[in-house]
Amino acid sequence: ILMLLLRVEIHDFALVEELVLEPADGFTVLTGETGAGKSILIDAFEFLSGTRSDRNMVRTACDEARVEALFQSEDNEELLIFRSLNASGRSYAKINGELVTIRSLRDKMKDVLAIHGQNDQQAIFDDSLHRELVDAYAGAEAELLLADYHALLQDLLAIDEDISRLGESPEQRAARQDFLSYQIEEIEAADLRPSEEEELLKRAKTLQALHSLAEQLNISLKALSAESDPGALNLIRHARKALQEAARYSSKCKQLAENLESIESEIDELVYELNRTSDKVSYDPEQVAELDRRLILIQRLKDKYGKSVEEILLFLEKARDEYTFLKDSERIYEEKIADKQLLLKKLDVCSSKLLQVRQKASKSLVTKIIAELHSLNMKDVRFDVSITDIPNRGSPPRDPHHVSFRFSANPGEPLKALVDIASGGEASRILLAIKTVLADVDNVSVLIFDEIDRGVAGETSQRIAEKLQAIGQHRQVLCVTHSAPIAAAAKKHLLISKLVDGKRSRTNVLELKDDNRVAEIARLLSGSTNESEARNLAHSLLASHGNI
Structure with missing residues (x-):
């Protein structure tokens, strides 16, 4: 579904204090003096599309830069995109008011808005882009075959990992099996249970508390008991007997002796209760020793096989699987080798089919690009697409083919790689020709061109203007330009200017x-x-x- 850009609002972004942009539904052009801030608008669109942010994007002395855009689909559904960047460098994004990751923002915007700037004119020299462009023109058939090829590569990687696990020789496999057997037996002998370590640590803490309680009760009993010498109860009895003897001479001593007799009775009762409490405390030093031995065993296994009992048990499960896998290693090894050969054949078949699709697409693409280049005043141009197999160096390549655009601007000159012969102006026209052809097959709604006219003038500028106007019949086009013919062809003309207010500069936009x-x-x-x-x-x- 194509989307129409209705409105863009930019706040505190670089030199922009506050700017509102409402492009036409077809072709809109942006002009202005050098340094007025046209490139800032491109930066703002790239920022909104999810490119890397830079804290320098935040206007000086401001807390946050914000860019938001409102799109509307053909069936009137709205899409609101928002992204901000604060002065500390933290950025966040929203789609229709919901927070999303920057990656999700990029994924969403790649089908909505495409920016073709001066970097694209350099990218057109990169062969990896050529392959992407051919596949984009080839459409779903190339996409499905490439997906099949990548799936086969993943299967091949898995088989190579299995073969590596089996080892290169029977002796290696036997040695590995012996080692796994030792590890399995060691872990199985421990008879571990999930969460066992946590339970043991809790039990150890309880036993430690019981040990401390028993010790303190014992100290209390020794201090009070009549069986201890000197114990508090014995001392009080001695004191009480002395006071009873003294009571023969003093009524005060008689009262004190009676008080002490009451205390003696209370302490005697206290000793009785302490004995009962002590008898109820169950503390077995052998239990503690056994628990310590168990924890030491678990720690030793953790040092070898994982950070927790759960990780040790997971290691055991994997070791058992590998041991079972190796028990029948010879048969499995032969099967894996056979499977690998079959996969390599399937990859060859898939590569051949993909080559045919790419060659067919390239033939049609070349015809259309040449026609577009002729219409852009490149009458003697020759253009072709070279597709060759990438050699298999040990393992199949990520993509089986090298795709390269070949170009000749003058009669009698051989076809060569773009990077070797194409000038800046020629690169601009080639890029525009490709984008014109691909506009019919891709789903990008809004195309932004940054100085696509760089390096060209005269009649060629007029041809580029007509081409942008034609694309604007099917897509929304925004173009930053210094070209009068291109500016005159646009449905809407916006002037970008820089105003100096006191000691601050700001960028402004005005519809002309x-x-x-x-x-x-x-x-x-x-x-x-x-x-x-x-x-x-x-x-x-x-x-x-x-x-x-």
């Missing part, structure tokens, strides 16, 4: 209409807005596209 638009296109033609000849030509350019 009527005489203001004529003046800006005249400036693009001659560098001045007032030259009558430039203004007349600007008026003619606008009139030729029905824009005045």
Whole structure:
């Protein structure tokens, strides 16, 4: 479903304090003096698409930069994209008001908005991009075959891992089996249970508390008991007898003797209760010793096989599986080798089918790209796609084919790689030709071109303008340009300017209409807005596209 960009709002982003952009539903152009901030708008769109952020994007002395865009589908469903970046460098994004990861944002935006900037003009020289473009043109058939090829590669990787586990020789497999047998027996002998260590540690803590309780009760009994010498009870009895003897001479001593006799009775009762309590405390030193031995065994196994009892048991399960796997190793080894050979044949078949699909797509793609390049004033151009097999160096490559665009701009010159012969202006036109052809097969709704006219002028600029206008019939197109013919062809013209307010600079956007638009296109033609000849030509350019 195609989406239409209705509105973009940018706040505190680089030089932009606050800016609202409402492009046309077809072709919109953005112009302005060098340094006005056109590249900042491209940066803002890239930021909204999920590219890496930089804290320098936040306007000086501001806390946060924000970019949000509202899209609407053909059936009137709205899509609201939001991304912000604070001064500390932390970024977050929302889709329709719901927080999402930056990766999810990228995945969503790749089918909505595509930016073709000056980096793309360099990327067109990269052969890996050529393969992606051919596959995009080939469509679902190439996509399915490439997915099948990658699935077979994954199966091959799994088989190679199995073969590696089996070892290269029977002796290696036997040695590995003996070692696994030792590990399995050692763990099985321990008879571990899940969560056992936690239970043992809790039990150890309880036993330690019982041990401490028994010791303190014993100390209390020794201090109070009549069986201890000197015990508190014996001392009180001695004191009471002395006071009873003294009571013969003093009534006060008689009262004190009676008080002490009461204390003696209370302590005697206390000793009785302490004995009962002590008898109820069950503490067995052998239990503690056995528990310590068990914990030491578990720790020894943890040092070898995992950080917890659960990890040890998982190791045991894997060791048993591998041991079973190795018990019949010779038969399994032969089966895996046979499976690998079969997979390699399937990969060859899949690679051949993919090659045929790519060659067929390339033939049609070349025809259409050449036609587009002719329409862009490259009459003598030759263009081709070279597809060759990538050699198998030990294991099959991630992609079986090397795809390269070949180009010749002049008659009699051989086809060569783009990077060897294409100029900047030629690269711009090749990129535009490819994007024009692919516009019919991809699902990207909004195309943004950043100075696609770089390195070209005159009639070629007019041809590029017509091409962008044609793409705008089926997609929404935004183009940053310094070209008057391109600016005149747009349905909507936005002027980007830089204003200095006190000591601060800010970027502003203004829709141009009527005489203001004529003046800006005249400036693009001659560098001045007032030259009558430039203004007349600007008026003619606008009139030729029905824009005045």
